[in-house]
Each structure stands twice: as structure tokens, then as C-alpha cells.
Amino acid sequence: MSQTIELSNGTVVTVRSIRSEDQALEREFIHGLSDKTRFLRIMGHVNQLTPQALDRLTKIDPERETALIATISTPTGERQIGVARYSLLDQPGACEFAIVVADDWQGAGLGKALMLALIDSARQRGLSKMIGTTLPQNKKMKRLADSLGFEIGPDPTDPHLVLLELKL
Secondary structure: OEEEEEOOOOOEEEEEEOOHHHHHHHHHHHHHOOHHHHHHHHOOOOOOOOHHHHHHHHOOOOOOEEEEEEEEEEOOEEEEEEEEEEEEOOOOOEEEEEEEEOHHHOOOOHHHHHHHHHHHHHHHOOOOEEEEEEOOOOHHHHHHHHHOOOEEEEOOOOOOOEEEEEEO
16 A cells, blocks of 8 residues: 655655564654653653563554555655554454654654555455544544544543544
8 A cells, every 4th residue: 555645844755564674663753752742652761762662663564454654755755754554453353553653744744644544444344333542631542533534431440541433
């Protein structure tokens, strides 16, 4: 899967499936996130990516998951500016999603474009429900989910999280 989109600021972005050879891109992307963005996405503090974690993020199992990255061309090469992924759940037809956008690209429409591509991928796969969780203070994620038609409510399994659910 690969597509080109134009953001509200005129930047042309490539959205494509992640590949195992994208480890350097993914590592630089994660390390470039602010502490706040990393905390809101991972829901904890992570300072170092282990080689195993990097493998897990870039060597996906296509039978169980999808990961799409957003990249731009720079004078020094390709730069990752966002990632959205989902993994199948044990519940038939359901998947869990996650998304993160680089701090300097938030507010340009990239998150919405990535989520629309991820939702489209899940629908093409025949899935019927996409869910995710976020921290209550992650207002940007809740606004994005709301704009895409997700139901937003308390997570019944964890009172410290917000549940986001979309019927596909």
C-alpha cells in the first residue's frame, strides 16, 4: 500500500506500509518525539528503544497487523513524520489501533489522513470494529477520534483510560 497525499500546509506526504528496512527511520522518529508526545502515545516514559522493540515495530506479521508510516522527502533522504497501526484482537472482526504524529507535524491534517488510510485498510480486510485507548488528557486524540465518528467513553477495564470505538 502506498499513496501520496497533500497536507493543509501544501506538503506532499507518502503514506505506505512499514518495511523491515525502516528501522533507522522508525528509531529516529521515536527519538524525535517530545517527552509529552511519547508519554501520551506510549502511556509511559520510554527513553530507549531496545533492538527487540524496534524489530517489533518494523517487522510486522501481515496476518495479524498493519502499520502505515507517513514520510516526506528531505535533502538528506526520507524522513518519517507519523505512523498508524492496528493489530487484530481475539474478538472476531475487531482490531486495536495506535497512532502518533511528530510534534512539528501535528495540526496539519496528517493524523486524520493516516487514520483514514488505516480505517480503509481495516475495512478492506473485512474488519467490523476498530478500538483504541488513550489517556484522558490526550485532547488531540479525542478530537481526532470524534471527527472520524468514533464513540468515546470510559474504558470499562481501566478507569484511567478513555475508550475509542468505531464500527467499520
